Amino acid sequence: MGSIVDELDLNGHPFGPQTLPYGSFTTPGRPEPRLGVRVGDERVLDLTAAAEPLLPEHAPLLEEGTLDRLLAAGPETWARVRAAVTEWLTEGRHRDRIVPLLVPAEAARPRLPFTVADYVDFYASEHHATNLGRILRPGGEPLTPNWRHMPIGYHGRAGTVVVSGTPVTRPAGQRREPDGTISHGPSRRLDFEAEVGFVVGTASRPGRPVPLAEADRHLFGVCLVNDWSARDIQAWEYVPLGPFLGKSFATSVSPWVVPLAALDHARVAPPPREPRPLPYLDDTALSPPWGLDLKLTVELNGHRLSHPPAAGLYWTAAQQLAHLTANGAWLRPGDLLASGTVSGPERDQRGSLIELTWNGAEPLTLPDGTTRAFLADGDEITVTATAPGPAGARIGLGEVRGRVVRWGT
Ligand code: MN
Numbered sequence: 001m002g003s004i005v006d007e008l009d010l011n012g013h014p015f016g017p018q019t020l021p022y023g024s025f026t027t028p029g030r031p032e033p034r035l036g037v038r039v040g041d042e043r044v045l046d047l048t049a050a051a052e053p054l055l056p057e058h059a060p061l062l063e064e065g066t067l068d069r070l071l072a073a074g075p076e077t078w079a080r081v082r083a084a085v086t087e088w089l090t091e092g093r094h095r096d097r098i099v100p101l102l103v104p105a106e107a108a109r110p111r112l113p114f115t116v117a118d119y120v121d122f123y124a125s126e127h128h129a130t131n132l133g134r135i136l137r138p139g140g141e142p143l144t145p146n147w148r149h150m151p152i153g154y155h156g157r158a159g160t161v162v163v164s165g166t167p168v169t170r171p172a173g174q175r176r177e178p179d180g181t182i183s184h185g186p187s188r189r190l191d192f193e194a195e196v197g198f199v200v201g202t203a204s205r206p207g208r209p210v211p212l213a214e215a216d217r218h219l220f221g222v223c224l225v226n227d228w229s230a231r232d233i234q235a236w237e238y239v240p241l242g243p244f245l246g247k248s249f250a251t252s253v254s255p256w257v258v259p260l261a262a263l264d265h266a267r268v269a270p271p272p273r274e275p276r277p278l279p280y281l282d283d284t285a286l287s288p289p290w291g292l293d294l295k296l297t298v299e300l301n302g303h304r305l306s307h308p309p310a311a312g313l314y315w316t317a318a319q320q321l322a323h324l325t326a327n328g329a330w331l332r333p334g335d336l337l338a339s340g341t342v343s344g345p346e347r348d349q350r351g352s353l354i355e356l357t358w359n360g361a362e363p364l365t366l367p368d369g370t371t372r373a374f375l376a377d378g379d380e381i382t383v384t385a386t387a388p389g390p391a392g393a394r395i396g397l398g399e400v401r402g403r404v405v406r407w408g409t
Pocket of ligand 1: 121122193341
């Protein structure tokens with residue numbers, strides 16, 4: 001008897017056996033959340049239901065229907081659960097027990113896959129930081145003096161992280177008008193930021209920084225992030241303490257968390273750093289390297305805007321983790337670290353509208369003839385990504401999608 005993977009012809013599919021991402025879902029008439037594994041385009045394996053008969057020693061970790069307990073359980077348990085799921089799907093002897101546990105993907109309504117503990121947004125793309133520096137501080141040095149010495153970041157709002165598909169209400173806030181007066185109202189410069197999210201599993205100890213070499217014991221997986229940004233609110237409020245209400249109204253994440261174990265073939269050397277970072281951030285001798293060759297695509301209302309490449313990010317997730325804990329702060333399961341906007345050197349690799357339209361000075365024309373400097377009500381942004389997998393296969397990261405809803409509706 002053939003395996004499920006053979007029967008469904010999923011070898012080489014982006015959600016094939018080399019990927020096996022985790023998510024949380026409900027189905028019509030069954031409101032209790034279940035943990036699922038995405039299998040191809042059309043199916044979700046109900047892992048919560050499968051665990052009781054097939055993986056009883058780990059069933060308590062999976063019965064809540066979210067990733068929370070599995071995240072906290074640590075890397076050895078992550079490996080055992082992934083090995084078990086791989087075996088169920090790829091060995092023919094499990095076929096008859098697995099088939100009844102497959103849910104049609106169209107019936108699986110995604111939820112936030114894990115409880116977001118803390119949310120930190122970094123600024124790891126040199127091209128993005130340079131573009132923003134040129135736009136916001138013309139004539140000066142585009143990168144601030146600290147930028148090449150540490151991964152710059154800020155603490156965001158965990159409670160407003162939402163799963164893909166959740167409508168995003170246009171935020172309101174204070175804006176400085178061109179004549180210098182201050183007003184309050186709906187943002188006129190709403191933007192997206194295409195980012196990679198890193199999901200923390202294992203906690204760390206207070207007062208004990210996480211060295212680069214231990215990042216793989218703490219980082220569970222990767223998702224896609226859209227860090228919605230109101231540029232007018234942000235520009236007025238961010239001096240001197242950084243982003244606040246221009247970012248905190250909503251952050252969207254993709255529903256399927258791809259375990260780092262699926263991304264071995266995507267590991268690439270990060271770009272060379274000059275000057276050499278301090279020892280706690282110096283990853284020169286780190287093996288495997290922590291650069292990740294994820295290729296992102298951004299669409300506005302189905303029209304492709306750009307293809308940001310994550311492989312070129314200057315600071316890696318391991319360095320972000322090391323820096324975040326370098327002061328003695330500790331990690332909790334469910335911490336979400338976002339890379340910051342991913343932008344490459346080319347125009348069609350920019351991961352935000354502020355860069356693509358150069359702060360509105362060069363509006364985009366869409367196929368329907370309308371133009372955009374920033375997002376209009378009703379606009380839908382979709383970010384997708386894939387990464388290299390084994391034997392020429394691609395790893396699918398799925399998508400993070402969100403539609404802008406008018407303020408006051
Ligand atoms: Mn951001």
